[in-house]
Amino acid sequence: MTQVKTEMADLIVIGGGIFGCAIAYYYTRNNPSKKIILLERNELCNAATSRAAALITRVRSKKHFIPLSLETYRVIPELEKQLHEELGMKRVGVLHVAASEARVKDLNEMMNIAESFHLPHEYIGAAEARRKCPWLSVDEAMQIGYLPGEAYCDPYLLGSFFARCAKMQGAEMRQGAEVTELLFSGNTVLGVKTQKETIHTGTVILAAGVWAPVLAARAGIGLPMAPVRSQYWITEKAALFPEDSPMVILPDAHAYARPEGGRLLFGIREKKSMAVSPKDLPSDLSHFTFSPDRGMQDLSEVMEKLKRFFPSLPDIGLCYYIAGFSGYAPDNNLSMGIAPGVKGLLLATGCGGAGISVAGGVGLAFAELAAGRPNPFDFSAFEIDRFGKINPFSDAWLANCARARSGKLSG
Secondary structure (H helix, E strand, O other), X not given: OOOOXXXXXXXXXXXXXXXXXXHHHHHHHHOOOOOEEEEEOOOOOOOXXXXXXXXXXXXXXXXXXXXXXXXXXXHHHHHHHHHOOOOOOEOOOEEEEEOOHHHHHHHHHHHHHHHHOOOOOEEOOHHHHHHHOOOOOOOOOOEEEXXXXXXXXXXXXXXXXXXXHHHHOOOEEEEOOOEEXXXXXXXXXXEEEEOOEEEEOOOEEEOOHHHHHHHHHHOOOOOOOEEEEEEEEEEOOOOOOOOOOOEXXXXXXXXXXXXXXXXXXXEEOOOOOOEOOHHHOOOOOOOOOOOOOXXXXXXXXXXXXXXXXXXXXXXXXXXXXXXEEEEEOOOOOOEEEEOOOOEOEEEEEOOOOOHHHHHHHHHHHHHHHHOOOOOOOXXXXXXXXXXXXXXXXXXXXXXXXXXXXXXXXXX
């Protein structure tokens, strides 16, 4: 009979995506004498993180996201310095193109938000927009906003920077370690079990991405999020797509785009987004069929809207199709914080399509909470019980979360 190993830790993090790795980095940095074990059942940052479009945008209509993204911007130079490597973050800026009265109002509000956070912003004319983005048609634009400081990055690389720095600082990052059970005494967390060991701790952070509702349910918590498909395409190389051109948000087309090494990466908000029950997801998405036709039916449904701004799209070859799942809630907010009614359990979940951008702030917040210190950020909009009692596996809930992504206007 195989003997099960038993050990102790100050903190256990379940999930090795960018949230889990960021938490491990900040916790080891701020609590050097503490023992943290991160458990990832597959490979670090190899599920949703590696499939992200990775727009690191600070200025958003949801103002409570902004401090989290500002922390991501702030910490990247520290990671680079520690590793003596460059992340290669592309600070190309972003254009917001408004082609309707409603979207002009939204843009003006966003520019006011940028002003309130002292972030650079300006309105530009059509000629300058065409110069910056040769592929972009702005004939229908009523107003164009430019935020020069915004950026994108390689999401896997950023996640690995967090992980490598955390390991240098003493974190134990265990891959191929699947948590099979959460251990409790009454409503208090005692630790976790994997297939090979039992680890006792007073604090567990669940950062298991779109799989998190399954483990949360074992603690009696209906986690308010659902796995909703995100998908984007990458074109062939063309002179239309300069590597230093800005990202573009097209709310009237429910689309976004950014440069990708002389190509264009662009994504859409489908008329009907696809949600899947967390119970039905395989543990490894490598061979999961997100769309039998590589999203072409969804793309065809919004083609006319896209052609208004990207007229050459029908003539440009599409070389790559990438899809993944993001954790969406009906209000497009994150779903995270202290687990209601369970002592010692923290939930770092529900990225709402913004996981790469907010990773720094999320990492710092949960590192502080796990150490018994106050959260430096306002998480009131992200509270786990804000929808009351929900069934995260019901068809009605999944449909509500899918509709939230379909209605999203930003990147």
